[in-house]
Amino acid sequence: xxxxxxxxxxxxxxxxxxxxxGGHRERLAQWTFVLPMMLFLLxxxxxxxxxxxxxxxxxxxxxxxxxxxxxxxGLDNYIALVTDPIFGRAVLNTALFTAGxxxxxxxxxxxxxxxxxxxxxxxxxxxxxxxxxxxLPLVVSGAVFxxxxxxxxxxxxxxxxxxxxxxxxxxxxxxxxxxLTSAIIxxxxxxxxxxxxxxxxxxxxxxxxxxxxxxxxxAGPWQRFRMITLPLLRPVIAIVLMLGxxxxxxxxxxxxxxxxxxPANASETLTTWSFALSFEEFDFGQGAAVGNLLIVIALVFAxxxxxxIRNTFSSQGERG
Amino acid sequence: xxxxxxxxNTVVGILLVLVFLAPVYWMINVSLxxxxxxxxxxxxxxxxxxxxSGYAEALRTQGSxxxxxxxxxxxxxxxxxxxxxxxxxxxxxxxxxxxxxxVLVVLLVQMVPxxxxxxxxxxxxxGVGLLDSYxxxxxxxxxxxxxxxxxxxxxxxxxxxxxxxxxARVDGCGQWRTFGSVVxxxxxxxxxxxxxxxxxxxxxxxLFAVSFTTxxxxxxxxxxxxxxxxxxxxxxNGVMATAVLASIPAAVLLLTAQRYVAAGITGGGVKx
Numbered sequence: 001x002x003x004x005x006x007x008x009x010x011x012x013x014x015x016x017x018x019x020x021x022g023g024h025r026e027r028l029a030q031w032t033f034v035l036p037m038m039l040f041l042l043x044x045x046x047x048x049x050x051x052x053x054x055x056x057x058x059x060x061x062x063x064x065x066x067x068x069x070x071x072x073x074g075l076d077n078y079i080a081l082v083t084d085p086i087f088g089r090a091v092l093n094t095a096l097f098t099a100g101x102x103x104x105x106x107x108x109x110x111x112x113x114x115x116x117x118x119x120x121x122x123x124x125x126x127x128x129x130x131x132x133x134x135x136l137p138l139v140v141s142g143a144v145f146x147x148x149x150x151x152x153x154x155x156x157x158x159x160x161x162x163x164x165x166x167x168x169x170x171x172x173x174x175x176x177x178x179x180l181t182s183a184i185i186x187x188x189x190x191x192x193x194x195x196x197x198x199x200x201x202x203x204x205x206x207x208x209x210x211x212x213x214x215x216x217x218x219a220g221p222w223q224r225f226r227m228i229t230l231p232l233l234r235p236v237i238a239i240v241l242m243l244g245x246x247x248x249x250x251x252x253x254x255x256x257x258x259x260x261x262x263p264a265n266a267s268e269t270l271t272t273w274s275f276a277l278s279f280e281e282f283d284f285g286q287g288a289a290v291g292n293l294l295i296v297i298a299l300v301f302a303x304x305x306x307x308x309i310r311n312t313f314s315s316q317g318e319r320g
Numbered sequence: 321x322x323x324x325x326x327x328x329n330t331v332v333g334i335l336l337v338l339v340f341l342a343p344v345y346w347m348i349n350v351s352l353x354x355x356x357x358x359x360x361x362x363x364x365x366x367x368x369x370x371x372x373s374g375y376a377e378a379l380r381t382q383g384s385x386x387x388x389x390x391x392x393x394x395x396x397x398x399x400x401x402x403x404x405x406x407x408x409x410x411x412x413x414x415x416x417x418x419x420x421x422x423v424l425v426v427l428l429v430q431m432v433p434x435x436x437x438x439x440x441x442x443x444x445x446x447g448v449g450l451l452d453s454y455x456x457x458x459x460x461x462x463x464x465x466x467x468x469x470x471x472x473x474x475x476x477x478x479x480x481x482x483x484x485x486x487x488a489r490v491d492g493c494g495q496w497r498t499f500g501s502v503v504x505x506x507x508x509x510x511x512x513x514x515x516x517x518x519x520x521x522x523x524x525x526x527l528f529a530v531s532f533t534t535x536x537x538x539x540x541x542x543x544x545x546x547x548x549x550x551x552x553x554x555x556x557n558g559v560m561a562t563a564v565l566a567s568i569p570a571a572v573l574l575l576t577a578q579r580y581v582a583a584g585i586t587g588g589g590v591k592x
Contacts (some may be wrong), residue, residue, distance in 0.1 A: 029495040030414045034422065037407035037470065044463050045429040048440035055440060065446055112336070120329035126337050128578045132344060135570035137524035139542040140563045143549050144347045147556050155346055158362040189343065250433040253526040257546055274435045279531060284439060291436035298431045 049295070052288045060284035070285070077289040086265050086273060090290075093180055094269040097255075098248045100184040101191060105244060106237075108188070109195025114225070116196070117203050127200065134193035142257030145186040149173050149258070176266035179259045183267050187254050191247070195240055202236030203229070242305040246298055270294050347567070351375070351560035358556050374557030375565075382562045385544035389523055392540060393569075395458040396522035397515050400465040405511065408473030409499055413485070423474070430467045437463055438531040445532060452537045460528040465518035472517075476510030477503065513580040516573055523569050541566050 056077055058070040081087055116127045133141060148156050149172035157169040172182040206229060214224050230237075252271045255261060261268035261276060268276075270290055278287025338345075350358060351374050352367035411419055411426075441460060442451075450456030480503055488498040504511065526542040533539055535547070545566060548559050573580075 026495070027416075030410060030416055033406040033410035033414070033495070033499070034416070036403045037466065038422070040403055040462070040466060041425060041429060044437075044441075044459065045432060048437055048444065049432060051444065052436050052440040055443070060443075065443070115329075115333070115336070118329050120326040120333065122330050122333065126330075126333040128574065129337050130340060131578075132341060132570065132574055135520060135574055136344075136567050137526070137542055137570070139524070139526045139545050140347075140566050141343070143545055143559055143563045144343045146549055147350060147560065148343060148346060150556075153359060153361060153363065153556075155363055162362060189340075192340070246431050250435065252435060253542075256526070256530075257549060271433065271435050274439065275527075275531075278439050278442070284443065287439050288436075291433060291439050294433045295431075295436060298433065302428075302431060 055288035056292050058285050062282045077285045081289055089265050090268045090270050090273045101187045101248045102244050104188045105191035105195050108192050110199050112196045113199035131193045133190050138253035142254050149182055173259050176264055179267040183255050183258050198240045202233050206232045245301055347560050347563050350556055351564045355557055374561035377558040378561035382544045385539050385541040388538045389541040392457045393519045393522040396461045397518045399462050400469050400518040404466050404469035408470045409477050412474045412477040426467045426470050434527045438527055452533050461522040461525050464521045469514040472514050473510050476507050480506050
């Protein structure tokens, strides 16, 4: 199959080019289509990312903005970060926040996707309503959870007290013990719809005949899920986890509005810490250094992902 | 499948939605109760004595912020479509040198964390006077929307039948004319999807809003809510009423354009 399509496009391409020689003017007209985007990417991605790299080797203070002058200080910013007691805390919190969010978003999303694969009245409408949390501004969801978690009057404590599951209200956001977990739970709620939609569209591509054949062979629901759904869904699962990881690494709004990274840095992640360093302490050099660390982490996972899909493709090629 | 099992599934589905959307219910419920009622325990499970005072306060204190966000979001949509649609067409159709590399760049820039952009754009904006300004916010928010719009539009534009484009060319249309009068109308749905999502991204942005506005001249609604929550934690009905108002674009989008929404979520990154 793959080779077939490849040869077809291979033969049509040169013919196409011969028919339309496209002189200089034509080429020029074509470039005007991409030029605005290229300018935008250069000015608003390439330049800022390089600038951020440069800033991480400079010393920035409030005065840098008024009098100019941000002297080169080598690796000082990075050394200051690594020796900062908050560093370990922020790295650990980022790992916990990302892993916890991803795991539960994925498991709940997959469960819902499998459920909504069934055909029943209102299935599509109900699945559509499930998207709402993903579409709401994160600040809105954060404000709602802030009330839900409110120690005295929030519905969560009232519910747990009413059910006699707890005897004293839990300070969800104001205790170092619970703050990070509370932020993770709220973030899971936001991320489930994304997993649901992508996994559901992946499930649509699994041929129903496979399930029927397996059912005839006597495979139960669990076996069908494990032997058919999961293996065939693997590429989609890789994508959903990869995108989820990139999104979750840079989550800012939710933590910021729930806890602001506190109390006592209990829910500080690399992202909120970077913001605090730059925009609260006006040390843009250290803020930039933390940001670069985030880029490196995202890149490492992106490369791992690219390698894994390359392996999938090559192993498929061998089988075919 | 028997009818009872189908209906059983519907019941389970409705229950799942009710549990999952409970936070949204509480947002609306709290927004309709008076501040005093909200200081009673346990909270009322239903707004038996609804009041609009929360909404009155929301409009009074946050109304201008809603308008600010509306202007920024609309500006972002226009700018994004102007930059992305032609580029997406070129990446989908023209065999220019380096096209593939450009697509890869567009994919990669989506991975740059927002905090890095905020951190480095701040001194840049500060230098050229773009802080606390509409153009600054529109340009910053466009970094969220342009890559997304390019990718989703490119996917759709590769699907435009080649004969249509050829026909227009044979009739003597230039590249831009073909694009404007043939490609764009055919891809109307994709353009709508890209536009709607650009609106939502810009409307929901908080990081750039809180980094690049000081509140002196303009203040987007997300920052309005953030400061509102921070200032007075007892005035929950006003906060929740503002939250409801800020949710309207998302709700409208979901109710009127559900198929675009699903297309946007799956198309943005996955179709690659």
